[in-house]
Amino acid sequence: MLRYLAGRVALAVGGVWLVTTATFVALHALAGNPFSNPHLASGIRSALIARYGLNLPLGRQYAHYLRNLLGGRLGWSLTDPHRTVGAILTQGWPVSASLGLVTLAWSVPLGSLLGLAACRGRLWGALVLIASVAGLAVPNFVLAAGLDAFFAVHLPWLPVAGWGRPAQAVLPSLALGAAPFALVARLVRAQAEAVLASDYVRAARAKGVAGWTLLRRHVLAPALLPVATSLGPMAAALLAGSFVVEHAFAIPGLGRAFVQSVLDRDYPVVLGLTIFYAALLAAANLLSDLLAGALDPRVRTAQLQRP
Numbered sequence: 001m002l003r004y005l006a007g008r009v010a011l012a013v014g015g016v017w018l019v020t021t022a023t024f025v026a027l028h029a030l031a032g033n034p035f036s037n038p039h040l041a042s043g044i045r046s047a048l049i050a051r052y053g054l055n056l057p058l059g060r061q062y063a064h065y066l067r068n069l070l071g072g073r074l075g076w077s078l079t080d081p082h083r084t085v086g087a088i089l090t091q092g093w094p095v096s097a098s099l100g101l102v103t104l105a106w107s108v109p110l111g112s113l114l115g116l117a118a119c120r121g122r123l124w125g126a127l128v129l130i131a132s133v134a135g136l137a138v139p140n141f142v143l144a145a146g147l148d149a150f151f152a153v154h155l156p157w158l159p160v161a162g163w164g165r166p167a168q169a170v171l172p173s174l175a176l177g178a179a180p181f182a183l184v185a186r187l188v189r190a191q192a193e194a195v196l197a198s199d200y201v202r203a204a205r206a207k208g209v210a211g212w213t214l215l216r217r218h219v220l221a222p223a224l225l226p227v228a229t230s231l232g233p234m235a236a237a238l239l240a241g242s243f244v245v246e247h248a249f250a251i252p253g254l255g256r257a258f259v260q261s262v263l264d265r266d267y268p269v270v271l272g273l274t275i276f277y278a279a280l281l282a283a284a285n286l287l288s289d290l291l292a293g294a295l296d297p298r299v300r301t302a303q304l305q306r307p
Contacts, residue, residue, distance in 0.1 A: 005290070008286050008289050008290070009286065012282035012283065012285065012286050013282075015278065015282050016275065016278045016279050016282050019274065019275070019278040020066075020069070020271070020274070020275050020278070021062075023270070023271055023274045023275075024062055024065065024271060025058075027265070027267050027270055027271065028058055028061070028267075030265065032265055033049065033054060033265055034078040034079060034264060034265045034266055034267065035048045035049060035078075036265070052078060065271070069275070074086055074089075074268065074271075074272040074275075075268035075271075075272065076268060077261075077266055077268060077269050078264075078265075078266050078267060078268060078269075079261075079264045079266045079269075085268050085269055085271075085272035085273075086272075088254075088257050088269060088272070088273075089254070089272065089273070089276060091252070092252065092253050092254035092256075092257050093253075093254055093276075095163055095251060095252055095253040095254075096239065096240060096246070096251075096253035096254045096255065097239050098169070099169060099172055099173060099176065099238075099245075099246075099251065099253065100176075100235070100238035100239035100240070101238075101239070102169050102173045103173045103176045103177035103180065103238050104177075104180070104234075104235060104238055104239075106173070106177060106181075107177035107178075107180040107181035107184065108180065108181075108184050108227070108231070110181060111180070111181040111182070111183070111184030111185040111188065111227075112184055112185075112188050112223075112224065112227065114127075114128045114131065114185045114188075115128065115184065115185040115186070115187065115188025115189040115192060115223070116188060116189075116192055116215050116219065116220065116223065118185070118189040118192075119189065119192050119193060119196060119215065119219075125189070128185050128189060131181075131182065131185065132182040132183075132185045132186045132189075133182070134178075134182070135178040135179055135181055135182025135183075135185075136179055136182045136183065136186075138178065140175050140176055140178065140179060140242060140244060140245055141244040141245070141248065143174070143175045143178055144171075144172070144175035144176075144244065144245050144248035144249065145248060147160075147171045147174060147175055148160045148171070148248055148249065151171060158170050158171055159171075160249060161249055161250040162249075162250055162251075163249075163250075163251045163252060168249075171249060172245050172246070172248075172249045172251060175245050175248070175249075176238060176242055176245045177238075180234050180238065183230070183234070184227050187226040187227050187230065188223050188224065188226075188227060190226075191222065191223045191224075191225065191226050192215070192219050192223040195219045195222045195223055196219060201214070201219065204217070228288055228291040229288055229289075230288070231284070231287075231288045231291070232281070232284035232285035232286070232287060232288030232289070233281060233284065233285065235284045235288075236277070236280045236281040236283075236284040236285075237281075239280060239284075240254060240255075240276075240277045240280055240281075242255055243255030243256060243258065243259050254273060257269070257273065258270070258273045261273065
């Protein structure tokens, strides 16, 4: 188990380093810079570029950034020099994480439950199929706009903008969680149907075990295995926030800050948020791998036996 864990941690660290390097090179390959405003005097522009070391060779800039990163320093925003990247993360991350946790809290359990229920009969199977197709087919920005318009105009039951009250999380959570809910339901249903055809389930049925007791005792754990393997990227994406959903419901999360920093060529903010997202994704993937290994020991055995 320790060898398996060490290998997964090494892969996670290597992945974050590759993402950091690729993002750093790609940002500096883009045309323009944070100070390419045509209304800025050339002398001031040159002084700012020299002040932030953007006139240095790319290799020296990269080495300097890595030293600061290893020291826990993500830098300052170039477009708002009074704010650090850490402050931007501290301000936006709790909001995006809260929305992501609320979304996970209902989409994964409900999707798993309906995926199992789809094995109980044709009616349940048809209902789950319709719900999963609709959840995957409708983009979250369309669903967000529809929920926003419907509840703002026709049924003013829930707030359609802002953040801070529990009621303000309902609509964005529904818009953000429709796709994960549909994906989980389809994964569980497909895996559960395969498990139901296995020999040990036939043996359990021969002993008189049936209905929800059969599903809970013999089908649930193996049916959740594909969910466990996909839960990492899903959770990271939800916890990091969605710009479209956050913009539609005026939620001050990380998504809006990330897109604005890309438009402004704010290198430290883009790098800091990208590294944060990559680290979050790596950690979530690591946890999902460990969860998959706990649900089925054959997973970690197969990983260890790979050359």
